[in-house]
Amino acid sequence: MTALLSFVLLALCATAAVPGALAGLLSSGCVESSIAVNTGSLILSATCANGSGGTTSSTIPLDSCIGNNNGQLAPGVDFSQTCVNITSDGLVLIADCTTVAGTLHETSIDLDVVIQDDDGVLNCVQ
Numbered sequence: 313m314t315a316l317l318s319f320v321l322l323a324l325c326a327t328a329a330v331p332g333a334l335a336g337l338l339s340s341g342c343v344e345s346s347i348a349v350n351t352g353s354l355i356l357s358a359t360c361a362n363g364s365g366g367t368t369s370s371t372i373p374l375d376s377c378i379g380n381n382n383g384q385l386a387p388g389v390d391f392s393q394t395c396v397n398i399t400s401d402g403l404v405l406i407a408d409c410t411t412v413a414g415t416l417h418e419t420s421i422d423l424d425v426v427i428q429d430d431d432g433v434l435n436c437v438q
């Protein structure tokens with residue numbers, strides 16, 4: 313039982329440490345306190361390990377990674393053109409987005425799922 317648990321924990325740690333693998337912001341070496349969502353300028357900024365022993369600061373426009381899929385924030389682009397009341401709570405982006413029927417729907421998305429850190433450079437998760 314204890315051995316099994318240790319194995320599972322080791323496996324999890326090994327997975328998180330694989331460099332170059334698809335990695336979320338929080339699991340890939342970004343400084344947690346540096347991750348900031350600016351819902352006014354619609355930009356995410358973060359300082360993350362750069363793979364050469366240092367850190368690099370980077371920004372990415374939220375509109376380049378997030379779209380509005382019938383009232384739901386989803387991977388895509390230009391969500392802000394059809395969403396209002398854009399706010400954030402930690403790494404969760406929250407907005408009221410227009411549905412196909414034309415109504416507003418409150419929706420949210422975890423930025424850690426749609427934006428990744430590649431050795432200090434922020435990119436959309438493909």
Ligand SMILES: *[C@@H]1O[C@H](CO)[C@@H](O)[C@H](O)[C@H]1NC(C)=O
Nearest residue numbers: 362363364365366367368432
């Ligand atoms: C990584 O950070 C170190 C220390 O700040 C810096 O000297 C180096 O140029 C950076 N490497 C890249 C690829 O940005």
Ligand SMILES: *[C@@H]1O[C@H](CO)[C@@H](O)[C@H](O)[C@H]1NC(C)=O
Nearest residue numbers: 395396397398408409416418
């Ligand atoms: C924004 O949210 C507030 C509070 O939920 C709501 O009263 C308001 O109508 C919303 N604005 C728009 C443009 O939907």
